[in-house]
Amino acid sequence: MNNNSFVSGMKAGISIAIGYFPVALTFGLLAKTTGLSILEATAMSIFVYAGAAQYMSLTLISKGVDPILIVLNTFVVNIRHFLMTAALNEKMQSEKRWIKGIYAFGITDESFSVLATQKEKKIATPFAFGVAIIAYSSWVVFTAVGHVIGANLPAFLQAAMSIALYAMFVGLLVPSMRGSRKVVMLALVAAIINGFFYWTGLLSTGWSILVATLASSIFIEIIYTKRGKNLPKGA
């Protein structure tokens, strides 16, 4: 089977769908307790499709915060996607802009991670659609389900499933770490910087991830470029 097909994209996206399941379910439930109708809650998942920003918006709505501030906050939380999609663009097959504009809607931390760590040098457009659609479907459907049933999973399962997305990130990172010290260093330095901002409380999560990622990527690139130049010519 073509390893770059729509179906293989959907397969690669299944772990995202599993990880979104408990998060979306809880979002639907919280939206209900915040006073959103099922239509309003599901519409947010359909049109916005951004986990962290949606959760925050519920808190802000319940506090009666000015909608303009809610929108601004959403932008700030999602600014890091500028960096991710710029990076992803290097890996994507050349494609008409309007088509890229469609699957761009499906780029989240999770779908970005799955796409950007694929071993193929270039990713085909159908593969990106496959990943995006299965993840998006899970998010939208389980938002509605969470609102309808108005209850969570059994506590032990809810707790256990809260690890799913992080386990997926680990599962994507570790195989790339094998045989590449550069990958190990990139992840390690970014993790340390992010931890620093987290524990000192200097930056909010969205900014912290953005700054840690950028700083690590630039720092490690400088080190490796310098080393490369120090090698004798022809070596």
Place this chain on the structure above:
Amino acid sequence: MGMWYWWTILGMAVVTYIPRAFPLTFLEGKELPPVISGVLRNIPYAVLGALIFPAILYVQQDNLLFGLIGTVVAFSLAFLFSNVMVVVLGTIGVLAIYSLLF
């Protein structure tokens, strides 16, 4: 919720879509300087590091041990099997058993 809610959703949708779509469409077909594309190629691995740590420790805010066990299990499984699904389901399984027992 009133009409303002729908305007809020529209605003949220627009400001979420722009960072996703702008680079992918604007940079299409553009050749970036090697220094920049070098940095951009590093981004996925740095992002993963930052997404994992320290958030993985706090998946259950009141129980650091829970996150710690999850971290160890996920990394162990990832080193043993290079299959994301095995890592995800295996870690969920171990933590489900752990939360049932304790």
